[in-house]
Amino acid sequence: MFNIPTVNVKATGENIVRLRKKAGLSVKDIQDVCGFATPQAIYKWQQGLALPTVDNLVLLAYMFGVTVDEILVVDKINQAKSA
Numbered sequence: 001m002f003n004i005p006t007v008n009v010k011a012t013g014e015n016i017v018r019l020r021k022k023a024g025l026s027v028k029d030i031q032d033v034c035g036f037a038t039p040q041a042i043y044k045w046q047q048g049l050a051l052p053t054v055d056n057l058v059l060l061a062y063m064f065g066v067t068v069d070e071i072l073v074v075d076k077i078n079q080a081k082s083a
Contacts, residue, residue, distance in 0.1 A: 003076040010048030011073035017046045019064040019071065033059055 020030065027046075031039045034056055044050040052060060061068045 005074045005076050007051060008073040008075045009051055011075075012051065012071065013046045013048035015071055015073055016052075016060065019060075019066060020046075023064045025063060030060070030063065033063060 020027070027039045027042050030042050034042075036042070041050070041052075045052050051057075057068050057071060060071055064071070
């Protein structure tokens with residue numbers, strides 16, 4: 001048996017909301033830094049409907065003053081090793 005990590009999208013979204021608020025940032029602030037015309041992508045991240053791209057994760061980490069690992073919530077699922 002071995003563990004295969006998976007990103008928990010819902011928990012990661014909740015983490016983004018928590019870290020954004022802790023950093024004193026609005027959705028509009030993130031929208032402006034990421035260069036989005038609308039905030040829809042950010043709302044999808046926060047609701048756990050989508051994940052930020054790697055480059056946007058790096059921007060979020062910088063804005064929140066954390067590492068990318070502190071944004072992502074990773075779960076491990078046991079999988080049987082195939083023969």
